[in-house]
Amino acid sequence: MRMFLVLIMTPLAALALDLTDRQRADIEARIQPFSSVCVQGDACGGGEAVAESAGRSGEDVYNNACMACHSAGIAGAPAVGDQLAWAGRISKGMDALYDSGINGVAGTGMIAMGGCVDCSDDDIRAAVDFMVDSSR
Ligand code: HEC
Structure with missing residues (x-):
């Protein structure tokens, strides 16, 4: 789990260098539902519900x-x-x-x-x- 979070956070940190604090906060807020507890096999964020309703x-x-x-x-x-x-x-x-x-x-x-x-x-x-x- 820790490894997984590191993988997620690394590209974010690299990206953050070129952003203002406010832009970075916006991005973090947007990806937060996906990055927090999203491991393979889990129902993550909102992605699943969208896929489900499209294929019903x-x-x-x-x-x-x-x-x-x-x-x-x-x-x-x-x-x-x-x-x-x-x-x-x-x-x-x-x-x-x-x-x-x-x-x-x-x-x-x-x-x-x-x-x-x-x-x-x-x-x-x-x-x-x-x-x-x-x-x-
Ligand atoms: C809580 C119970 C309930 C649920 C859940 C329900 N229905 Fe109904 N449905 C009824 C009843 C009672 C009638 C009869 C209404 C009447 O007197 O014309 C009915 C009638 C209908 C009719 C015929 C209406 C007409 O104009 O003759 C359709 C079509 C219909 N339902 C579709 C659905 C669909 C699609 C769903 C699921 C997305 C659904 N129903 C879920 C109770 C329900």
């Missing part, structure tokens, strides 16, 4: 954020795979279903994004595609 399939999003209600049909949620429960919803068109996924359905347990705080609109659309494809 609709099924991944569904499993993480939607399945709790939509696998068994909790609280009136249409269960994935239940063609009867979905037929009427699918007939509204995909845009309406995306809108429900992203903005929620007012007055029901379907809250915006299904409550997924780190989902993008595209993540939600992919999850809706997965749910609909599995329920036709």
Whole structure:
């Protein structure tokens, strides 16, 4: 661990020669989350979360954020795979279903994004595609 920190700090010290104290403080503050306890195999800084959300399939999003209600049909949620429960919803068109996924359905347990705080609109659309494809 000590060796690792030395490796990180050395290029920083070399760089620091040409910087004002204020610039150096800025850089140190910026790299701090990565340099502090970032060893191989650890989830470091914010890098991991970005990579994760970029590579998520609709099924991944569904499993993480939607399945709790939509696998068994909790609280009136249409269960994935239940063609009867979905037929009427699918007939509204995909845009309406995306809108429900992203903005929620007012007055029901379907809250915006299904409550997924780190989902993008595209993540939600992919999850809706997965749910609909599995329920036709
Ligand atoms: C806390 C429970 C809950 C979670 C979590 C949840 N839903 Fe729902 N969802 C519901 C309920 C309840 C309904 C039925 C709402 C209604 O009465 O139309 C619903 C309905 C829907 C519909 C159909 C809406 C329509 O217009 O017919 C879609 C699409 C949907 N959910 C997508 C998602 C997606 C995508 C996620 C995950 C990102 C998710 N839901 C997570 C409870 C949930």
